[in-house]
Amino acid sequence: MRLPEIVGTAVGNTFRSKLRTLLTVLAIFVGAFTLTLTNGLGVGITSYIDAQVASLGGEDLMSVAKAATVEASGFGSDEGPREYDPEKSFFTAGAGLQFEALSAADVRTIEAIEGIARVEPVRVVAPDYVHHEGGTKYELLISPAPSGLDLDLAAGRTYTEAGVVEVAGYDEPLGELLLPSSYVEPLGFASPADAVGAVVTIGLSDPFGNQHEVHAHVSGVLRTSLFGDGAIVSSALRDAMFEAQTRGLPPIVTDVYQGASVRLEPGTTAADVERIKAELREHDMAGITLQDQLGAINSVINGLVWVLNGFAIIALIAAGFGIINTLLMSVQERTREIGLMKAMGMGAGRIFALFSAEAVFIGFLGSAIGSLLAIVAGNLISDVLARGPLSDLEGLRVMAFDPLQVLLVILLVMVLAFLAGTLPAAKAARQDPIEALRYE
Amino acid sequence: MNAQPRNILEARDLVKSYGTGEARFDALRGVSLEIGSGEAVAIVGKSGSGKSTLMHLLALLDSPTSGTVLVDGQDSRALTTTQTNQLRNEAYGFVFQQFFMIPSATVLENVMLPLKIKGVPPRERRERAMELLRLVELDDKAGNRGTNLSGGQKQRMVIARALANRPRVIFADEPTGNLDSATGEVIEDLLFGLNREHGITLVIVTHDEELAQRCDRRVYLKDGLIVDERGEPLGVPA
Numbered sequence: 001m002r003l004p005e006i007v008g009t010a011v012g013n014t015f016r017s018k019l020r021t022l023l024t025v026l027a028i029f030v031g032a033f034t035l036t037l038t039n040g041l042g043v044g045i046t047s048y049i050d051a052q053v054a055s056l057g058g059e060d061l062m063s064v065a066k067a068a069t070v071e072a073s074g075f076g077s078d079e080g081p082r083e084y085d086p087e088k089s090f091f092t093a094g095a096g097l098q099f100e101a102l103s104a105a106d107v108r109t110i111e112a113i114e115g116i117a118r119v120e121p122v123r124v125v126a127p128d129y130v131h132h133e134g135g136t137k138y139e140l141l142i143s144p145a146p147s148g149l150d151l152d153l154a155a156g157r158t159y160t161e162a163g164v165v166e167v168a169g170y171d172e173p174l175g176e177l178l179l180p181s182s183y184v185e186p187l188g189f190a191s192p193a194d195a196v197g198a199v200v201t202i203g204l205s206d207p208f209g210n211q212h213e214v215h216a217h218v219s220g221v222l223r224t225s226l227f228g229d230g231a232i233v234s235s236a237l238r239d240a241m242f243e244a245q246t247r248g249l250p251p252i253v254t255d256v257y258q259g260a261s262v263r264l265e266p267g268t269t270a271a272d273v274e275r276i277k278a279e280l281r282e283h284d285m286a287g288i289t290l291q292d293q294l295g296a297i298n299s300v301i302n303g304l305v306w307v308l309n310g311f312a313i314i315a316l317i318a319a320g321f322g323i324i325n326t327l328l329m330s331v332q333e334r335t336r337e338i339g340l341m342k343a344m345g346m347g348a349g350r351i352f353a354l355f356s357a358e359a360v361f362i363g364f365l366g367s368a369i370g371s372l373l374a375i376v377a378g379n380l381i382s383d384v385l386a387r388g389p390l391s392d393l394e395g396l397r398v399m400a401f402d403p404l405q406v407l408l409v410i411l412l413v414m415v416l417a418f419l420a421g422t423l424p425a426a427k428a429a430r431q432d433p434i435e436a437l438r439y440e
Numbered sequence: 441m442n443a444q445p446r447n448i449l450e451a452r453d454l455v456k457s458y459g460t461g462e463a464r465f466d467a468l469r470g471v472s473l474e475i476g477s478g479e480a481v482a483i484v485g486k487s488g489s490g491k492s493t494l495m496h497l498l499a500l501l502d503s504p505t506s507g508t509v510l511v512d513g514q515d516s517r518a519l520t521t522t523q524t525n526q527l528r529n530e531a532y533g534f535v536f537q538q539f540f541m542i543p544s545a546t547v548l549e550n551v552m553l554p555l556k557i558k559g560v561p562p563r564e565r566r567e568r569a570m571e572l573l574r575l576v577e578l579d580d581k582a583g584n585r586g587t588n589l590s591g592g593q594k595q596r597m598v599i600a601r602a603l604a605n606r607p608r609v610i611f612a613d614e615p616t617g618n619l620d621s622a623t624g625e626v627i628e629d630l631l632f633g634l635n636r637e638h639g640i641t642l643v644i645v646t647h648d649e650e651l652a653q654r655c656d657r658r659v660y661l662k663d664g665l666i667v668d669e670r671g672e673p674l675g676v677p678a
């Protein structure tokens with residue numbers, strides 16, 4: 001019997017015991033459906049994050065901080081604890097957050113590194129509250145987002161190069177603020193567009209317990225994104241806020257930064273990035289690109305997806321036992337037939353192939369139907385979520401399907417089915433035609 | 441009566457034992473036998489005398505404990521598994537008392553099975569199978585399930601299947617054992633017709649003396665040994 005014939009016969013044989021085949025296919029279906037869906041979840045979220053990164057356009061940005069600070073945030077080496085060095089300056093922010101600070105000298109060191117176009121030191125600011133024209137005060141978080149990102153705005157525009165705008169009624173130009181959309185209603189604005197152009201007041205405390213207020217001009221309203229609900233401030237506003245927060249302190253304390261936002265020269269390659277990172281390391285600093293940060297997020301998501309995949313694979317292994325069981329029954333039932341075929345000259349290898357092909361076909365049926373329905377279900381779920389609970393996260397499709405990955409799932413299940421089929425197939429191949437044809 | 445000088449089948453001192461030690465049972469205890477091409481030979485004996493065992497060994501379905509089977513004068517032990525399979529597929533046809541068929545398949549599909557195993561293309565095997573069904577007058581039942589046929593029809597279908605690859609030998613184990621005498625006679629006529637007209641060698645296992653008498657020659661088996669028609673060991677005068 002030739003191979004296509006064997007496959008054709010095997011396919012025909014699977015339909016001989018329809019109910020049994022159906023139940024086995026169903027077990028595989030459940031596993032393949034789950035696996036495709038969990039994979040889809042991984043692809044969906046990862047590609048959303050990738051798209052967000054691409055839209056931010058932060059490929060040429062790197063944030064730099066002292067190595068210890070970077071390590072504390074989960075990036076960098078696993079060398080163990082560092083020895084205490086009294087020379088190092090630590091900075092304590094309002095909320096009790098402590099980190100090793102970047103000095104003005106460090107900033108100059110960064111500037112001297114080849115391939116770096118611009119350095120923008122970042123000072124940590126921790127405002128107490130924000131309010132609009134004496135209304136209710138709300139807590140406010142300032143996002144550490146570096147400048148130079150293409151931000152997703154619901155209204156208005158991003159801040160100007162100078163970071164300040166003239167506002168009627170104020171002597172000094174006011175620093176610019178991009179307000180998260182979740183603050184629009186609480187602060188008493190009718191719509192994001194209504195908030196644009198308004199002046200809000202930010203309260204900050206100095207180390208002596210005195211509160212100071214800084215006025216800021218709302219230049220734009222941020223759409224909700226994965227990157228949290230923090231406001232973004234221009235450098236000028238940040239400096240003004242920092243000044244209020246450290247009023248009365250000597251310059252030695254105030255002339256330090258949480259880190260620096262660095263813009264790389266255009267055309268920087270991955271090798272350049274590595275070299276810059278190495279040079280920073282020599283100076284006890286560390287650089288993280290946006291890619292590094294997202295890599296960390298992605299690996300967390302991948303980890304979760306694999307845990308879910310693990311469950312699906314357990315289901316598939318259980319289904320594999322179903323295949324073994326089904327085929328063993330089938331071999332048992334067809335003892336006579338197998339004996340007859342062997343008596344008529346069908347080789348053991350062909351018999352093995354016949355039953356293996358049956359197993360693989362059952363695997364194919366279950367996984368193909370499972371994957372297909374998972375795609376349909378996944379798209380439906382994504383649609384519903386995108387219209388409902390996740391409508392704020394624009395462009396997020398919770399589940400997306402990569403054809404290659406779906407194909408891989410189907411192939412995986414077929415391989416699994418083949419492995420499950422080897423036991424019954426070998427049993428069939430070993431069968432003695434005399435025994436099979438013996439008259440009871 | 442046989443013009444061909446060589447024997448198509450030859451058994452040399454066949455011994456077949458089942459089990460070992462205390463449980464050992466010798467089904468055949470040294471059987472030698474020659475079958476000429478085109479001959480119709482009956483293997484006769486009581487139930488349990490070793491007829492089926494002998495037939496299985498001759499058809500290379502099983503291997504003897506000792507002794508050997510020669511095919512066209514060639515020692516079958518020298519054949520590879522593939523060659524043995526090919527021989528059984530192409531040169532031998534099988535007819536069993538219990539018919540043996542694929543119950544879910546149609547009559548046509550059952551007849552096509554040896555052709556399919558051989559690798560004959562679908563159109564060709566369909567034509568050949570239909571031709572054979574016409575020969576056994578079952579062409580009107582081609583699309584029926586094999587299990588829905590009567591006993592005689594089943595055995596005709598099995599004969600058609602045995603003929604699929606134009607075999608040189610047909611091994612028939614009690615071919616009429618499950619049939620009434622009228623139906624049995626139709627099957628016998630069919631088999632002997634094939635023997636006469638196509639020179640197909642017949643090896644028929646039976647305990648039916650009437651059927652045995654229609655063969656050219658009878659081989660009597662008793663307790664795993666060849667005996668004469670009176671049941672006496674060979675060489676002992678009457």
Ligand SMILES: Nc1ncnc2c1ncn2[C@@H]1O[C@H](COP(=O)(O)OP(=O)(O)O)[C@@H](O)[C@H]1O
Nearest residue numbers: 458465467485486487488489490491492493494
């Ligand atoms: N696989 C086996 N194991 C043990 N004994 C067997 C086996 N096959 C056949 N026999 C025994 O060998 C003897 C001959 O069997 P068989 O050739 O089928 O006889 P017949 O066809 O003449 O009725 C019987 O006694 C039978 O019980």
Ligand SMILES: [Mg+2]
Nearest residue numbers: 491492493613
């Ligand atoms: Mg018998």
